[in-house]
Amino acid sequence: MTKRISLFFLVVFFYSCEQAPEESIKILSLVNGQTVQKEISTNHFKNSFIPLFQNMNDEVTKSLSLYEEKDDMPWVLNRVSVGLTAEAEVDLQIAELTGEAKFELRFQRR
């Protein structure tokens, strides 16, 4: 009887190793001094993020192509960055990463 139970646990153990849970990514956030952790599946991260990333690149490069540099300008736009962040206590799914976008424009003197 004991051997049979042992065998049962061994089978359960190897089965659980075989059926590994889907890989995930942790999102950490600091809310009111406390760390909040959320876990999202790798596939969900990829599926949500790729179209968002592509659209953002498209929109930014399209807007920037309208910028014209003229010879008499003392400052020249050289670098543009966009930071995606999530604020406040939200159910952190990838869509919320778009919660707040921070734009930075870097001009350089000639």
Added chain:
Amino acid sequence: MHKKVILLILVLMSHQLLAARIPKNWLGKNEISRTFSKEDNLSLEKSYQNLLQTQEDVFSKAVLNDNRNWYLQSIFTEIAVEAEGEFGILAGGGEAALEFVWIRKAGQSVLNTKINSKDPIEDDGEIPSLEIRSEMNEESIQREIEPIAQIALASGFIKNKNKLLRNLINQAKEFQTVIRDIENSPVLGPWYAYKYQLELYVSAEGEISLINLGASVRLRMEWWRLQKIKSQNIVSPYRPMELSPNATFVSHLAEDLKVLNQVNLENDFKLNFMKIGIGKTVKGNLIIAKGKSKIVGSLFFRRDEVKPEHFTEPKLDFDEQPYALVENDEIVQIKRPAMKQALIKSSEILKFFTNKAKSKKDSLFELNVIEGEFELFTTGNVGLVTIGGSVGVTLFATRNVII
């Protein structure tokens, strides 16, 4: 019955081992050990590689339109560690979880090459910076300040222009006294101080504070040394009376950074930049600082790629002088051997992250800079900074970056 219990415990233990966490010793908070210990943590490796792989997939699978004048040059992500060692992408708290940078394609602007070769490690580029040199007189400082002051005034927040200009000039003069000391620090090996930054917070009345006291406009003063110049005035070995306390401080740090030479990274990464938080005593002496209310500047070091032949490294004649570390209102001494040990431990931790960072050859993006932030403790211990902790030392590992 006995065997059943043992097997059940084994199953539970196996699941426990699979939890991916940063080893306690790498956090350094409660550990006595000041040295790096490589713990068997396959699940950590797996989780870290999954994170890298996912990001690489995301950035490579998107079809990016490149037919315009601008292109997506780089992407920054921040990986955070919480108190118990869990790690993941940081979001919220004012931090950008992901940052995307577009620059103009080469040929679109003559400025591109210049700006990108200035410093391979990027920092907060949005802060208007005043570039101050030691030889500047009041007139040239004014010329440097004027356009930056105009940007600050354009925000509409600052009301008193004259006060702002006067305070900025005074601050620049004080800044010059520090950079003269840095310039006078003899170069004792491959590492040397190449950048010093001071963050300034300007109030609506035009008053300047070195710490963030609330509503303010942020400016920065910066000094650069573009080339390592060997001090010609003094003959080695240097004695205490020949160097100012600040020059000594900078030279000691540069000399101690040599311990990083013994750490070899894989995947073509090189450990060649370091940033340290700096505070100042009432006498104006530089000390190592931790905590936002104590850090008033950042000192950056870099390592020369080329080692000159027949180069005899000069020496200081007073090697035993410890560093001072300020935390809250307490100043403690960190002996130089302890500091060297802290640097080695930090670099070994960073080594773990670089050695696992392989990129596929056909990837659209390649991971080229890994920045490791470390907290120094008054015990002399060091560990990866956790959320809410205070960064003391930042090490940068780079590859495919031209210095």
